Amino acid sequence: MLRRTILFASCAIPLLGGGAGALAYAAGDHDDLITRALAARLPKTPLTAIDCAKIAGLCEVQAGSNLFYTDRAGRFLMIGRVYDMETRQDLTAARLLEISPETLVGGAAKPMTAAQDDPSLSSPGPQRPAGPINKVSLANLPASGAISWGSGSRAVTVFSDFRCGYCGELHKALAGMRVKVLERPISLLGTRSISDAVICSDDQADAAARAYRQEPLGQVKKCDTSGLDANEEFARQHGFGGTPVIVRDDGAVVHGFRPRAFLEAWLREAQ
Structure with missing residues (x-):
């Protein structure tokens, strides 16, 4: 049945x-x-x-x-x-x-x-936001906890986990857009060692892409990973219990994966 x-x-x-x-x-x-x-x-x-x-x-x-x-x-x-x-x-x-x-x-x-x-x-979401969105301030988060990639006049911050399938799909969607991405890994699925390896890589953007593809990251270096601690503390304080969490440059927040059409419209509405 x-x-x-x-x-x-x-x-x-x-x-x-x-x-x-x-x-x-x-x-x-x-x-x-x-x-x-x-x-x-x-x-x-x-x-x-x-x-x-x-x-x-x-x-x-x-x-x-x-x-x-x-x-x-x-x-x-x-x-x-x-x-x-x-x-x-x-x-x-x-x-x-x-x-x-x-x-x-x-x-x-x-x-x-x-x-x-x-x-x-069924569609994962509408083509534009349909309701009020919570806002957060990222001003006090250290730059060392972010992986910067992409380019464009618009910016978006993503709290992600390298073993989250939706985070990988969001990574692909953003890669096809003209947008600067600041990716802030948080370990909800036991992936802190992967985040450490990516942050300590010489080419963080490439390492992040390989991590999502579950490819080996090569020899892992040691470096200051306190920025990742700050990401995780921020996520706890703001109730980010799942990934991805997408934050626009004006602080507006969306929880969960959204397709490219939604993201394009949502980013244009930044205040």
Whole structure:
């Protein structure tokens, strides 16, 4: 029998082990196992709530204003949107709106139309922003934590993780645009060693591109990586529980991947 929910445009990633971390969560006793597993494997991710009852076979994990999914063992991390094919609704977008009504979610909360029986036909977002966007100031972040690449009169900062599939797709989209990119790696998926290697490379931009392609980075040098510490602290302070997070040069923020058409329109609207 066809399952009525589908995880669309997602990546399933085995969670790597790590040290224990503190977290705040709202879960019943039956979810203690997954809570402990996620706390150990994602020590730098501020988990807020875990719900294994809403969607059969999946546990919804809230990290601040962001969502991801895992199995009941807390082994596989699934990043993407869950669609209910009976009601033709984007369950992830609906939950994101519940968690943070002011957050731009690309209009995906609207039910799919009859012409969109295949969720893969649905658009990742609108062609232009459709609501208020939070703003942050990047003024106090050190330049040493940013990888600069691309060129153009417009600028955008991206908080990313080198093992995040959507971050890789965003990297490709931005590479085809006339825009200066300041990429600030944060380690949400246990990738700090990769970020260190990229930051310490002689050619950071090339190293970042190779990291997204999961190519070897060669001999790893040692250097000052305190800029990465600053990135991660900034992300924690501002509730960046997922990647990518895109920040325009006027401080406007969008959480999650957006296609090139959206980015072009959004960047033109910088104030």
